Amino acid sequence: MSVRVQALLKSPWIFHLSTGSCNNCDIEILDCLTPRFDVERFGMLLAGSIRHADVLVVTGSASRKCIPRMKQIYEQMPKPCFVVAIGECALSRGMFIQSYNCPLPIDKIIPVDVYIPGCPPKPEAIIAGIMKLVKKTEEGLKNKQAV
Amino acid sequence: MIYIFVCYGFLLSAMMGLIASWVDRKLTARIQYRVGPPFFQPWFDLIKLSGKELLIPTTALRQVFLTAPVFGLASVILASTILWLNDLHASQSFVGDLIVVVYLLMIPSICIMIGGFASGNPLAGLGSSREMKLILSYELPFILAVLVPVIKSGYSLRLNDILAFQMQHGVMITSLSGFLAFLVCVLCIQAKLGLVPFDMPEAETEIVGGPLIEYSGICLAIFKLMKYMLLFVLPFFVIILFWGGWRLTGVHLWLGLLKYIIFILLVVVIRNTNPRVRVDQAMRFFWGTLTGLSSIAVLLAWIGK
Ligand code: SF4
Numbered sequence A: 001m002s003v004r005v006q007a008l009l010k011s012p013w014i015f016h017l018s019t020g021s022c023n024n025c026d027i028e029i030l031d032c033l034t035p036r037f038d039v040e041r042f043g044m045l046l047a048g049s050i051r052h053a054d055v056l057v058v059t060g061s062a063s064r065k066c067i068p069r070m071k072q073i074y075e076q077m078p079k080p081c082f083v084v085a086i087g088e089c090a091l092s093r094g095m096f097i098q099s100y101n102c103p104l105p106i107d108k109i110i111p112v113d114v115y116i117p118g119c120p121p122k123p124e125a126i127i128a129g130i131m132k133l134v135k136k137t138e139e140g141l142k143n144k145q146a147v
Numbered sequence B: 001m002i003y004i005f006v007c008y009g010f011l012l013s014a015m016m017g018l019i020a021s022w023v024d025r026k027l028t029a030r031i032q033y034r035v036g037p038p039f040f041q042p043w044f045d046l047i048k049l050s051g052k053e054l055l056i057p058t059t060a061l062r063q064v065f066l067t068a069p070v071f072g073l074a075s076v077i078l079a080s081t082i083l084w085l086n087d088l089h090a091s092q093s094f095v096g097d098l099i100v101v102v103y104l105l106m107i108p109s110i111c112i113m114i115g116g117f118a119s120g121n122p123l124a125g126l127g128s129s130r131e132m133k134l135i136l137s138y139e140l141p142f143i144l145a146v147l148v149p150v151i152k153s154g155y156s157l158r159l160n161d162i163l164a165f166q167m168q169h170g171v172m173i174t175s176l177s178g179f180l181a182f183l184v185c186v187l188c189i190q191a192k193l194g195l196v197p198f199d200m201p202e203a204e205t206e207i208v209g210g211p212l213i214e215y216s217g218i219c220l221a222i223f224k225l226m227k228y229m230l231l232f233v234l235p236f237f238v239i240i241l242f243w244g245g246w247r248l249t250g251v252h253l254w255l256g257l258l259k260y261i262i263f264i265l266l267v268v269v270i271r272n273t274n275p276r277v278r279v280d281q282a283m284r285f286f287w288g289t290l291t292g293l294s295s296i297a298v299l300l301a302w303i304g305k
Helices: A001-011 A024-031 A066-076 A088-092 A125-146 B002-031 B041-051 B062-088 B097-104 B105-118 B122-152 B157-167 B176-192 B216-244 B250-272 B277-302
Strands: A013-018 A055-059 A080-088 A112-117
Touching: A001 A112, A001 A125, A013 A024, A013 A066, A024 A055, A024 A080, A024 A125, A055 A066, A055 A088, A080 A088, A080 A125, A112 A125, A112 B097, B002 B062, B002 B216, B002 B250, B041 B122, B041 B216, B062 B097, B062 B105, B062 B157, B062 B216, B097 B157, B105 B122, B105 B216, B122 B157, B122 B176, B122 B216, B122 B277, B157 B216, B176 B216, B176 B250, B176 B277, B216 B250
Parallel strands: A013 A055, A055 A080, A080 A112
Antiparallel strands: none
8 A cells, every 4th residue: 555655646647627727726837837936846747638647737716517527537537536626716715705607615526645836836835735635645654654 | 598588688688678678767857847757766666566455356258367568578588589699699590580570569559459358448458449549550561661682691590690691791771772761760669668659658748658558566567577578689680780789799789770870869858849630640650651652662682772
């Protein structure tokens, strides 16, 4: 169990799902892959297909049309996996909180492991968030072994 | 035999392939002014993928979908065993092993294609049909180019005879026909490996991985391992044919390594300096320019140049 989670933490492949965002968050995620930030040094790659992915990166405020699709995508992702919510919209629906079209925040629909706030968050913040996830999981594994 | 099969055919080739794939990724990153992945990245990727859940789509043909990667990997291991056999037990090599290797090296592409069709995903089907067109286009110049060393070594279909000929008369690549055929082989190998500019079957940005789109978990890991091993086995085959092989004794060990590194550098540079071409452009290129070049090489070899 722990070997496979450790290997997963060394090469988390990312699938990017936009559930009705304004596209700013998406652009910031793509920024992480550019030479300036280069997440490949942590082994992260952008996976084209959800079947290859380990981390589901969700942006946007989960509109009604997107909710069933988001659930479907989450179920199609091979486990073990993580979910990262990026941007104010994904965390709490942000300025769309009163909207008729956004009934629920994302973490009421699928389990979210990391929240990265910001509108949009900087690429540095996104990378720091994902590294926090890696550290947290590693520590959890260590504590489990100690017990 | 079993020993060669496991130690050389599988383990050594897989190690070399994994290291080569890391070199490929790191160099690509450096060319783009990035830092690139750490050294053990390919190993982590494989371990991670084999620990993940294996999903089988309901539309898939179950047996074909699951066995396609296994057959692909098995044929690569067999091909590399036959190649190593020439180095280690030359007496045990057989007449016609050249043809067997050419066939075995074609099976991985066919397995990817069949796996894609069996998954029942329309994008995978599209990728598979592109893969099929690509196989049809590169096999002709590749086989013509492979004929050149055969003709030069006095019509021998045994890899060992070709190696012995090169020991006596100098390597193939120094002659004009050998050089042309070598160039054709390098470009065909680029297509066989599915690297840019001939990666349209997998085109991540258009059809999100093509035939591999529905694969996950251990099956994807086997396909990845197969591709990494091809990154070693195909250059090794071409080095045997045109560049005097790779003997594991004394200075030849390091010379062989140098040849292989030059080959990998060539592949990486081609991959990083070219955009992806369309299928019709690739077919025109392979059936026109490269078939012409390799025909000229065969003619030159026939008149003894
Ligand atoms: S959090 Fe801000 S930047 Fe991101 S999708 Fe919402 S409104 Fe756009």
